[in-house]
Amino acid sequence: MNYKSLFYSVVCCLFTAMVHGQGADLPPVVSATGDQIYCPSASVPIVVSISITDPDDTTTSAVYIQISNGYINGEDVLTLTGSHPNITASWDVIEGELSLNGPATYTEFEAAVLETEFSSTSPAPSGNRQFSITVGEPNFLPSTQHYYEFVSAPGISWTAAESAAAARTYFGLQGYLVTLTTQEEADFSGAQASGFGWIGATDVAVEGEWRWVTGPEAGTQFWQGRSNGTELTFANWNGGEPNNVGRNGEDYAHIAAASVIRGGAPIGAWNDLPNNGGGGAYASQGYVVEYGGMPGDPVLNISATTSLGRSTCHIITNKRITYRVKKD
Ligand SMILES: [Ca+2]
Numbered sequence: 001m002n003y004k005s006l007f008y009s010v011v012c013c014l015f016t017a018m019v020h021g022q023g024a025d026l027p028p029v030v031s032a033t034g035d036q037i038y039c040p041s042a043s044v045p046i047v048v049s050i051s052i053t054d055p056d057d058t059t060t061s062a063v064y065i066q067i068s069n070g071y072i073n074g075e076d077v078l079t080l081t082g083s084h085p086n087i088t089a090s091w092d093v094i095e096g097e098l099s100l101n102g103p104a105t106y107t108e109f110e111a112a113v114l115e116t117e118f119s120s121t122s123p124a125p126s127g128n129r130q131f132s133i134t135v136g137e138p139n140f141l142p143s144t145q146h147y148y149e150f151v152s153a154p155g156i157s158w159t160a161a162e163s164a165a166a167a168r169t170y171f172g173l174q175g176y177l178v179t180l181t182t183q184e185e186a187d188f189s190g191a192q193a194s195g196f197g198w199i200g201a202t203d204v205a206v207e208g209e210w211r212w213v214t215g216p217e218a219g220t221q222f223w224q225g226r227s228n229g230t231e232l233t234f235a236n237w238n239g240g241e242p243n244n245v246g247r248n249g250e251d252y253a254h255i256a257a258a259s260v261i262r263g264g265a266p267i268g269a270w271n272d273l274p275n276n277g278g279g280g281a282y283a284s285q286g287y288v289v290e291y292g293g294m295p296g297d298p299v300l301n302i303s304a305t306t307s308l309g310r311s312t313c314h315i316i317t318n319k320r321i322t323y324r325v326k327k328d
């Protein structure tokens with residue numbers, strides 16, 4: 001091979017790699033319609049139409065349908081109806097998420113999503129609902145358009161977790177140790193971690209200056225001081241935290257286990273720890289990775305959202321039929 005043909009083959013392969021992204025696995029594209037009205041004591045499909053296309057696959061392992069906004073635990077349920085021999089559904093009451101588990105073809109998943117219905121046991125359900133339909137493992141939060149994933153890695157240090165998160169990608173999106181800038185995002189990630197998980201915050205550079213040091217927010221200070229300190233943007237500390245205890249202090253933040261939440265703090269509240277974590281409920285279990293918002297990320301459409309509005313419906317019954325009328 002002469003230099004000229006070597007040059008062209010390198011350019012060709014670089015170009016091919018750029019066009020096709022990382023490896024051969026291209027993301028599916030999901031779109032859905034369905035902005036419907038819910039009548040109490042009825043059930044209603046969560047979509048009117050659904051389309052899942054994929055340039056290089058015909059099957060996938062799972063589709064997740066989550067009540068991503070307005071979920072009322074103990075009242076709301078998503079149910080798969082109809083006959084879907086290659087798909088089993090499981091309902092996670094904590095996360096408000098119905099998993100449709102295959103493997104099955106996209107066509108089969110489309111049919112299953114079309115026959116997934118929302119219902120509420122409340123005679124007068126309140127508020128609206130938003131549903132997110134996602135192909136893939138990490139959960140999607142419509143308000144940030146980002147994906148979140150807890151990675152189990154017992155014993156991992158914060159600094160190792162930071163590197164490990166940055167080494168992960170999801171359909172070409174750059175991973176980073178999670179940055180939590182709203183209560184919704186903090187609650188969402190807290191529910192996923194369901195225990196201990198490192199997050200992208202530290203005050204190692206200057207004691208008491210708590211900053212996000214990962215992701216699009218890298219460098220942003222969100223808290224000044226200890227537990228009686230000042231919230232500058234958003235913080236979600238556990239009661240009495242951060243306290244920087246011990247001879248060497250505590251400079252790395254994590255989502256605390258539910259068993260140590262105190263002082264009225266929400267599940268998923270944060271604590272500061274040394275780089276290697278602590279013992280018992282403070283022993284490191286892993287970390288939470290966020291995907292989205294980084295420079296150079298590809299544009300993905302692997303989730304779609306639909307919504308459900310509440311209506312005042314009255315029920316008309318005659319001798320033959322019962323039907324519901326939307327009253328608005
Ligand atoms: Ca974030």
Ligand SMILES: [Ca+2]
Pocket residue numbers: 203204207208244249250251252272
């Ligand atoms: Ca500290």
Ligand SMILES: [Ca+2]
Pocket residue numbers: 241242243244245250271272273
């Ligand atoms: Ca602490």
